[in-house]
Amino acid sequence: MLPAAVIAGVAGRLVRISALLTLPIAISVILVSVFTRAGTHVLFTIGPFDATTEGVDFAGQTLVRLFAISTSIGLFGLTTEPRSFVLDLERRGLSPRFAFVALATLEAVPAMVERANIIASAQRARGLDTEGSVRARLRGLLPLAGPVVLSSLTEVEERSLALEVRAFGKPGRRELLWRMPDSTAQLAVRAILVLALIAAIGGRITNTFPRLP
Amino acid sequence: MLQLSGVSYRYAGYSNEVLHDIDLRLDDGEIIGLVGPNEAGKSTLCLVASGLAPASIGGSLRGSLTLDGVPAAGLATHKLAERVVIGFQNPNTQRSGIAATVFEEIALGPMNLGLPVAETVERTRAAIARLRLDDLIRRDPQRLSGGQAQLVGIASLLAMQPRHVILDEPTAQLDPAGTRLVGEALRALATTGTSLLIAEHKTDLLDGLCSRIIAIDGGRIILDGPTATVFDDPRLAALGVEPPARARLVRALGNRGLEGSIVEDAIAGAAS
Numbered sequence: 001m002l003p004a005a006v007i008a009g010v011a012g013r014l015v016r017i018s019a020l021l022t023l024p025i026a027i028s029v030i031l032v033s034v035f036t037r038a039g040t041h042v043l044f045t046i047g048p049f050d051a052t053t054e055g056v057d058f059a060g061q062t063l064v065r066l067f068a069i070s071t072s073i074g075l076f077g078l079t080t081e082p083r084s085f086v087l088d089l090e091r092r093g094l095s096p097r098f099a100f101v102a103l104a105t106l107e108a109v110p111a112m113v114e115r116a117n118i119i120a121s122a123q124r125a126r127g128l129d130t131e132g133s134v135r136a137r138l139r140g141l142l143p144l145a146g147p148v149v150l151s152s153l154t155e156v157e158e159r160s161l162a163l164e165v166r167a168f169g170k171p172g173r174r175e176l177l178w179r180m181p182d183s184t185a186q187l188a189v190r191a192i193l194v195l196a197l198i199a200a201i202g203g204r205i206t207n208t209f210p211r212l213p
Numbered sequence: 214m215l216q217l218s219g220v221s222y223r224y225a226g227y228s229n230e231v232l233h234d235i236d237l238r239l240d241d242g243e244i245i246g247l248v249g250p251n252e253a254g255k256s257t258l259c260l261v262a263s264g265l266a267p268a269s270i271g272g273s274l275r276g277s278l279t280l281d282g283v284p285a286a287g288l289a290t291h292k293l294a295e296r297v298v299i300g301f302q303n304p305n306t307q308r309s310g311i312a313a314t315v316f317e318e319i320a321l322g323p324m325n326l327g328l329p330v331a332e333t334v335e336r337t338r339a340a341i342a343r344l345r346l347d348d349l350i351r352r353d354p355q356r357l358s359g360g361q362a363q364l365v366g367i368a369s370l371l372a373m374q375p376r377h378v379i380l381d382e383p384t385a386q387l388d389p390a391g392t393r394l395v396g397e398a399l400r401a402l403a404t405t406g407t408s409l410l411i412a413e414h415k416t417d418l419l420d421g422l423c424s425r426i427i428a429i430d431g432g433r434i435i436l437d438g439p440t441a442t443v444f445d446d447p448r449l450a451a452l453g454v455e456p457p458a459r460a461r462l463v464r465a466l467g468n469r470g471l472e473g474s475i476v477e478d479a480i481a482g483a484a485s
Contacts, residue, residue, distance in 0.1 A: 083311070083313055096325075100311060103310075103311040104310050104311055107310045107311060107355075108310070110355075111355065155305070155306050157270075158301060158303065158306035159306045159308070159309075159310060160269075161265055161269055161270065161299075161306075162301060162306055162307045162308075162309075164265065164269055164290040164291075164294065165263070165265070165294055165298050165299050165322075165370070166294060166298070166309070166321055166322035166325055166369065166370075166373065167294040167295065167322060167325040167326050167373070168291075168321075168325050169289070169290050169291045170291035170294075170325055170326065170327060171291075172327060174324050174325055174326075174327055175324065175327070175328070175329055175330045176324065176330075177320055177324060177330060177333060177334070178317070
């Protein structure tokens with residue numbers, strides 16, 4: 001994973017994100033595993049709890065797996081543009097409606113933030129205090145939330161009409177203009193990863209790889 | 214041909230009708246301007262003429278809408294979209310919200326129609342050329358000015374190559390140059406046989422573009438006739454509609470005992 005991140009030029013960010021993703025679970029895993037897991041080799045004792053070697057071993061293995069999962073998710077997020085991902089899924093058979101919902105959701109967030117900023121500026125111009133203490137911010141929230149939500153709902157209705165006008169509801173597949181670049185090297189890497197996945201599953205079924213204690 | 218016969222319409226949840234006994238016939242290649250004060254029913258008439266009301270937004274309709282002889286009632290919205298399109302006043306809601314570039318935004322409609330890629334690209338390029346949007350094609354549609362977004366919205370409709378186009382204040386956010394550009398594009402579109410119904414406050418645009426003007430108020434047709442006749446009608450001012458500069462100048466000259474044809478000749482000379 002890390003070599004791939006280095007090649008993609010996102011290694012630093014990936015480690016940071018993965019650590020952040022793993023940290024909350026890691027803390028609870030360490031506390032629960034190290035101090036509650038039964039074992040014969042006691043490393044040290046805190047009150048009624050014994051930290052055992054077996055617990056440390058189990059926590060270590062769990063953390064490695066957690067980190068592997070979080071780096072996978074992180075690497076995917078850092079190297080894959082959501083829009084390209086969804087459109088490529090549509091090319092591979094995903095319903096255009098589902099693709100639209102996924103894309104529109106992704107696009108809606110920055111649009112709502114922008115609208116909220118505009119409304120906040122307008123409300124400030126009319127004397128609403130939206131800055132300062134937490135209390136002042138909370139007081140200013142309600143006059144902002146109403147217009148943001150209502151204008152978003154109105155826009156959704158008009159946008160759905162505009163999409164209907166552009167034949168969005170037409171059943172069947174549509175020929176997409178976009179094609180993700182897919183080099184031979186990428187195809188080869190994907191094939192290797194699929195083979196590795198099959199090998200991992202096979203290894204687990206045949207008990208070739210060790211299980212957690 | 215798009216035809217509304219005896220149409221009255223009431224929005225869902227409302228007890229009163231907002232359109233009353235509207236008869237309107239839009240022939241192929243014809244451009245009709247729709248004027249009237251705010252809340253006269255222009256936008257509602259546009260929605261009804263596009264088939265979206267009541268098909269998509271609900272409400273109840275009396276009378277009928279036919280598109281090229283085919284009753285619109287019962288047609289699926291994507292079938293309607295193959296015949297008639299509507300452009301809304303707010304270009305932000307016209308935007309799909311899923312396209313990364315202006316080119317993709319304009320191509321979305323033809324793509325949804327299930328056209329082959331080559332035809333989608335051809336139609337998109339034609340619409341871009343018609344509204345001179347070449348400089349914008351790689352831009353993010355969410356990062357356009359109001360006027361640019363309006364042009365992109367209109368181009369998105371033109372790329373569908375519909376038989377009938379309904380436009381609700383298509384130049385509301387455009388500067389004079391953009392307004393002229395849209396006027397030229399719509400005039401060129403009409404020469405291909407596409408019919409247009411344009412609700413617009415800018416009567417100068419309609420004056421040079423439309424062969425017929427319909428003025429409505431309170432959901433009823435008040436005036437309906439050739440462009441010059443309606444714009445010269447003194448009842449128009451009572452509706453709160455400002456006649457185009459040409460009509461006002463002719464009237465002002467007439468009030469001073471001068472011949473209005475001087476203006477007509479001057480305009481004809483300038484145009485040629």
